[in-house]
Amino acid sequence: MSKIAAPRGTADTYPPESARRQALEARVGAIARRFGYGEIRTPLFESTELFVRGVGEATDIVEKEMYTFVDKGGRSMTLRPEWTAPVVRALLEHNLLSNGPQRLYYVGPIFRYERPQAGRYRQAHQFGIECFGFAGPEADVEVISLADDVLRGYDLPGVVLHLNSIGDDVCRPRYRQALYDHFAPHRALLSADSQRRLERNPLRILDSKSPEDRALAETAPTVLDVLCTDCAAHFAQVRALLDAIGVAYEIDPRIVRGLDYYTRTVFEFVSSDLGAQSTVCAGGRYDGLVASLGGPPTPGVGFGMGIERLLMMLERAGLEPLPERHGIAVIALGDAARAASVPLIAALRRGGDVPVTSDYAGAKVGNQLKRADRANARGALIVGDDELREGTVVARDLVLRSQVTLAVSDSLEAAVARVRAWYAGLPAPDAVSEAV
């Protein structure tokens, strides 16, 4: 025991849990493709400079959460802490924006050096999308609606979409100033953290959890009061379009953003089921990012969704998908039968989509049947001395507990065909479980 363990905040995923993740990843990918998004994969690590410039020097991610190392060439590299900057880098590197608007989705790990907690890990996984080239509110709505489809599709209770606008280069500085003016006279009443925030980023005081800040935050001016005409119009259209397609939301002026690149629309899907990390999906518009990384001025909007948080919500909501009941377990009894079963197993696996397993350790029938049952196999093929002599196999329905004898001695092809026909003829597990 206590040999080498997985590093803090990381986890292994193995059956049956890995099947849940596969299913989830397949599902979100399918939804993204239905919206016309194509998958992008980027390296696990990038030049540190990319994140410093893309995410923002003064953000927590860059200041204290990056896994940074120096490679053998003396270059500073960083494990991807978020997806947006790498995606933009790839787009610029391959000049994809000159092909017009781009719709991309991703699924994969991110790394942040943080103390682990419910729904927070050092290696986490995110699904997300990025939509480049559309400045209008339709793109915001498309992105939000995609996230909404994913979450609503799971019918999760208690998920609420919070929506806000944090303005642009014109109105955000104005808002900062307004907040500063509001809090500065009462500086002494703020929590220690917020006194620091006041100088660096007064917006952050708004989402503080400390009670002494709350009272002052209640009376603070709202972003929405100081949006410039363009931003206000954009926000109004986003809301109108969300209404038009029936996506429910709540205006929440307290949503701010930890990353520097956001402009205008920001949103979060929040669940009461996640403990302190209540956000399962967060995103927004980032019209300045592409240009700040050296590309042509290009509007963009997207979101990131936490896979672990989504899995946690599914678990707590009791929405675990039932394991699929399928496959054939070959049960060979004795050395001769075991050897004789190999060609049949191989033939069944080739060109078939039915999982075929076999126990080569020579456990007794009862145990092998039990294991096959627990592994959710649908049927079993039993070959013992009698069957070997007679050139047959016993084909057993593991759900109905009934069995037939199949001849397999004429030719391998015929045997395979006969087994496939038998398997295909088994009643669907759903129908069976209702009958039983």
Next chain:
RNA sequence: GUGACUGUAGCUCAGCUGGUUAGAGCGCUGGACUGUGACUCCGGAGGCCGCGGGUUCAAAUCCCGUCAGUCACCCCA
């Protein structure tokens, strides 16, 4: 990075104020049932009591450190 709680068999957990061979349930495995998976009964394997140090005649138990988990803060997906 800060704080609190926790670490005993594959899993879930008992082990009172330190005392001799560390337990249970589930799982695994053998048998009752010479080749059929529920249930029942009887047996078996499986533990550096997270790791390191200290106190003591004696430590799973007390103390310190460390690693890990959980929860919260900071912050965020």
